[in-house]
Amino acid sequence: MSLEAPLAPPVVPPPLALRHELARKSIHLTSAIAPAAYALGVPAGVATLTLSALAGTALLVELARHRSTTVRLAFGRLFGPILRGHEHEALTGATWMLLAFVLAVALLPRPVAVVAMWGVSVGDAAAAVIGRWSAARRRTRGGGKTLAGTSACFVATLAGAFLLAHLSLPRAAALAAVAALAERAPLRWIDDNLRIVLAIGIADALLTVLTRAASHLA
Secondary structure (H helix, E strand, O other): OOOOOOOOOOOOOOOOOHHHHHHHHHHHHHOOHHHHHHHOOOOHHHHHHHHHHHHHHHHHHHHHHHHOHHHHHHHHHHHHHHOOHHHHOOOOHHHHHHHHHHHHHHHOOHHHHHHHHHHHHHHHHHHHHHHHHHHHHOOOOOOOOOHHHHHHHHHHHHHHHHHHOOOOHHHHHHHHHHHHHHHHOOOOOOOHHHHHHHHHHHHHHHHHHHHHHHHHHO
């Protein structure tokens, strides 16, 4: 008979209050300036330099708050209410978002980078707000993903892909679906902001290969 104590179940932090979720996602919506500006023709070099500077500043703040009690307390007073549980000890979603933007602009074709950044800034925000609203309306407890939130992510990303990035409707719909699935995927080891950008980049590359293969066979 084993005398070992049973492992305690993992502690799952409660979801943010709706008002804090709205405040958090307002940052995402503000960041939509990046894909909008890039879609309007801001040079790739300028976009990469600007986003890299912002991401570098965010990383410096992250380093400071993890090494300085004074900075950590000040950061907590300013942003504590809108941080998710794991962000108190790890990188915040805002920092991951800026890093994802840098990768999008540096590695992806302009229209695809626009879609990826739009999916992160607007699609993810729509998923969180509509998902929380739907859960509250149905009085569902917990922080799980909802079909309403996933649908909102799809619609918001589709609008950006078609109207802002000017992709064909089928391609826009395909990338929007990938963004919605990536946002919904229960992969806690990779931040959803980065996950959306990587998923859209990989999906677009596969679509390009398949399109070229189909054209050669036609």
